[in-house]
Amino acid sequence: MTSAKQVSSTQLIWTCVALMLLLLLTVGLFQLPLGSAHLIAGLSIAFLKTLLILAIFMNLKGGSGVLRLTAAVGILWLCFAILGIISDYTTRGWQETLDPGLEQGTHYSSSDRVEASTAD
Amino acid sequence: MNRTSSIVAMQFDDSEQQHSAALLGMWIFLATEVLFFGGLFVAYTVYRYEYSDAFAEGSEHLAIWSGAVMTGLLLMGSLLIALSENVFERDHMHRVFWNLISTAVLGILFLSFEFYEYHDLIKHQLFPGAAFHWPEKQSTPLSGRSVEIYFVLFFCMTGLHALHMIIGISLVSGLAFYLRYSKNPRRLKNPLTVIGLYWHFVDIIWIFLFPLFYLI
Numbered sequence: 086m087t088s089a090k091q092v093s094s095t096q097l098i099w100t101c102v103a104l105m106l107l108l109l110l111t112v113g114l115f116q117l118p119l120g121s122a123h124l125i126a127g128l129s130i131a132f133l134k135t136l137l138i139l140a141i142f143m144n145l146k147g148g149s150g151v152l153r154l155t156a157a158v159g160i161l162w163l164c165f166a167i168l169g170i171i172s173d174y175t176t177r178g179w180q181e182t183l184d185p186g187l188e189q190g191t192h193y194s195s196s197d198r199v200e201a202s203t204a205d
Numbered sequence: 206m207n208r209t210s211s212i213v214a215m216q217f218d219d220s221e222q223q224h225s226a227a228l229l230g231m232w233i234f235l236a237t238e239v240l241f242f243g244g245l246f247v248a249y250t251v252y253r254y255e256y257s258d259a260f261a262e263g264s265e266h267l268a269i270w271s272g273a274v275m276t277g278l279l280l281m282g283s284l285l286i287a288l289s290e291n292v293f294e295r296d297h298m299h300r301v302f303w304n305l306i307s308t309a310v311l312g313i314l315f316l317s318f319e320f321y322e323y324h325d326l327i328k329h330q331l332f333p334g335a336a337f338h339w340p341e342k343q344s345t346p347l348s349g350r351s352v353e354i355y356f357v358l359f360f361c362m363t364g365l366h367a368l369h370m371i372i373g374i375s376l377v378s379g380l381a382f383y384l385r386y387s388k389n390p391r392r393l394k395n396p397l398t399v400i401g402l403y404w405h406f407v408d409i410i411w412i413f414l415f416p417l418f419y420l421i
Binding site for chain 1: 225228229232233235236237238239240243246247250251254255269273276277280281283284287288290291294401402405406408409412413415416417420421
């Protein structure tokens with residue numbers, strides 16, 4: 086494993102300019118009426134910024150394979166955790182009838198509201 | 206100044222091998238840090254899915270411009286610390302010192318904005334707990350509670366990030382003064398690289414916190 090090649094100062098400055106432009110784009114897009122697409126747009130730009138920082142500022146571009154693998158593993162475990170939890174919550178209530186003849190199962194989520202009157 | 210004057214620990218063949226080991230160790234640490242923050246990101250995913258409207262209501266109490274300025278400050282800090290490594294290679298230790306000090310100052314400015322935001326939220330009774338006040342809480346109890354969850358996550362996640370910032374600022378400023386008064390600053394190459402990686406990591410965490418809390 087050898088040390089990574091140094092990134093030039095010009096490259097670092099242009100990366101920072103690109104990051105600032107992406108920041109402006111994030112804020113600019115938020116002013117548009119995109120609804121739920123705001124989340125996708127915001128996170129996509131965040132991923133792009135992260136890639137730039139990882140590749141240039143943290144010098145993974147010129148780094149060894151072991152370093153890239155270590156970085157990828159950290160991100161991969163987090164992705165597994167988030168994808169696992171999303172797949173759980175989004176599929177609750179699907180095909181909950183266990184046996185033929187039984188009534189379709191009812192899904193209760195934590196978002197189900199309790200009316201104030203029933204609490205009395 | 207002698208460029209090969211860095212001290213090599215006895216278990217390494219040369220300074221390059223020592224540098225590679227330091228890099229790998231730091232990247233492994235950062236991977237565990239991702240998982241440290243990961244639990245909170247997973248919690249955020251669940252509650253955002255369950256209470257998306259409440260999250261949108263809660264985020265209206267945060268100033269987008271403030272979040273954007275804070276992101277800009279961190280990005281500038283990241284640039285300066287990355288440039289420090291370049292000027293370090295050219296033995297311009299005076300510039301490395303001032304780059305590191307500027308990075309620390311940008312970090313302190315970031316925290317000032319963040320703590321002002323906390324102060325503002327606490328003043329408006331939006332800090333989770335007994336003092337939390339939300340107008341709709343009285344009529345629909347769970348609706349008010351779900352906005353409170355947004356603020357629980359906001360304070361926990363940005364608070365944990367702020368703790369990392371405080372550690373980062375201490376490390377960066379400590380390194381700057383150590384480097385300035387060291388008789389052999391060349392041996393501080395590994396600490397500079399490793400602390401730089403830590404600062405960039407903290408920057409990346411904020412890059413995700415900004416859209417998740419401010420841009421809903």
